[in-house]
Amino acid sequence: MVRIPTVVASFVLFATCFAAQGNVPIYQVGGDVKAPRPISTAVPPPPANVDKQLTVRISFVVMPDGSVANIRLLKRSKSNFDDFAVGVVSKWKFEPATKDGKPVAVRLETEVRSHR
Numbered sequence: 001m002v003r004i005p006t007v008v009a010s011f012v013l014f015a016t017c018f019a020a021q022g023n024v025p026i027y028q029v030g031g032d033v034k035a036p037r038p039i040s041t042a043v044p045p046p047p048a049n050v051d052k053q054l055t056v057r058i059s060f061v062v063m064p065d066g067s068v069a070n071i072r073l074l075k076r077s078k079s080n081f082d083d084f085a086v087g088v089v090s091k092w093k094f095e096p097a098t099k100d101g102k103p104v105a106v107r108l109e110t111e112v113r114s115h116r
Helices: 079-090
Strands: 006-013 019-021 023-025 037-040 054-062 068-075 093-094 097-099 102-115
Touching: 054 079, 068 079, 068 102, 079 102
Parallel strands: 023 102
Antiparallel strands: 006 102, 019 023, 037 093, 054 068, 054 102, 097 102
């Protein structure tokens, strides 16, 4: 039987308040800061050389324009899957978080999992 690989990403809000991302303050989601909404968060199948279940945990900032920046690996696996996961997350787009109705940057965390 042939098993199709699947990758699962789940968002977990990560509390970081006013850490500097260049000149852009990074807010914590909650209170008057509303969470960003995913627009495009596709996760393609992992590389063919990923032959077992792997998980990476990634922290990233959703910028006021909805792009992703400042990606950090918090939990690593094999380097080829780490690189794949960082590349996937770097292409994601969001409707930005807002504070008092204005776009702001927030830090989030996600896990990317590979199942074969």
